[in-house]
Amino acid sequence: MSIKKKLGLGIASAALGISLVGGGTFAYFSDTEVTNNTFAAGTLDLAANPTTIIDVTNIKPGDTMVREFKLENNGTLDISKIDLSTVYNVVDANNNNVDDFGKHIKVLFLENADKTGDGWVIDDYNDVISETTLYDLQNQTPDAVENLNSYWTWLLGLGGEDSGLKAGTADQMYVAFEFVDNDADQNEFQGDALELEWTFTAHQTEGESK
Template sequence: MSIKKKLGMGIASAALGLSLIGGGTFAYFSDTEVTNNTFAAGTLDLAVNPTTVINVENIKPGDVMVRAFKLENNGSLDISSVDIKTLYDVVDAKGNNKDDFGKHIKVLFLENADKTGDGWVIGDYNDVISETTLYDLKNMTPDAVENVQHWITWFFGLNGEDSGMEAGTSDQMYVAFEFVDNDKDQNEFQGDKLNLEWTFTAHQTEGELR
């Protein structure tokens, strides 16, 4: 065999060996970029100002009590609704109650004035609670920030804000309670005390494409 053939076979064998050892690798260009990403959750932060809506003593049948307070959205997310849950307990001073004191305390109205807008012109107020006793409210969860005004105010453009609360805003609320005089003997309630707890629970708006 000639020297050229021997050299050629040697080179071929060496190339085959390198190919087997390298596992078929090959050279290529590359470029790498790194992205830094964040998912930051928003906050729901509802406040009631003042935290005590009413604290009154020595009431008697026929008394009406009007108070004002604000609901504040101090969070970074809009609120779609604010449920009101009613709980109360009665301190029976003489231990002689045959009836529930809560049946005799009525919420004449709970108005969201920001949702009322100019509806007051035609006597249409945005009352989220109307003519309901505390006893009945225990089984209800009204929405404090709902626009419930009549279609007439909507038709004439007198409605206030839409339902819900945008972040950084507040709603002015007015509430009127009445110790109902039922023209009957209510002496059993003399000296009694009713402790009312209203819990306001805010809910987020629906998710959206971001």
């Protein structure tokens, strides 16, 4: 092989080698950082204490019954409102009812003392329920933790809490029931029972920037 051919072959081989090196490797700096992230949901945990607000026997027309209980927010999230729904069942002992027993059981008031202000004040400023029968209450869903008249509590210096129920707090509730004496024959209700179920449903506050 001539010298020219050998030199030409060597140059071609060298060029191929440079091409392979250039195309197969590339040196650069790099750095890596890994982040660990968590999304933890809060909890709504509403409790009524006690769970049985009223359990009374041998009532008669004209009787009034006052009870107290607490609504507690045992969760980690604030509650914006607590809807109260009413369902009842009448047990007709003698199968002779013409009227609905629920029309004769009146809620005189359901008072949220924390929203009213300084202790328990029987008034019309912040009654969750005022003067309605259980029959009519079936079609209502009042908010048990709403400050209905913050203007009046401010004006009277009562300092009632804002609407809603903050996490870790409780509202003191007072309720009065009356077996209404309508000055008429109510004998059909003798021996009857009314089973009342109050359901309190808590709702979260609006979403916010975190």
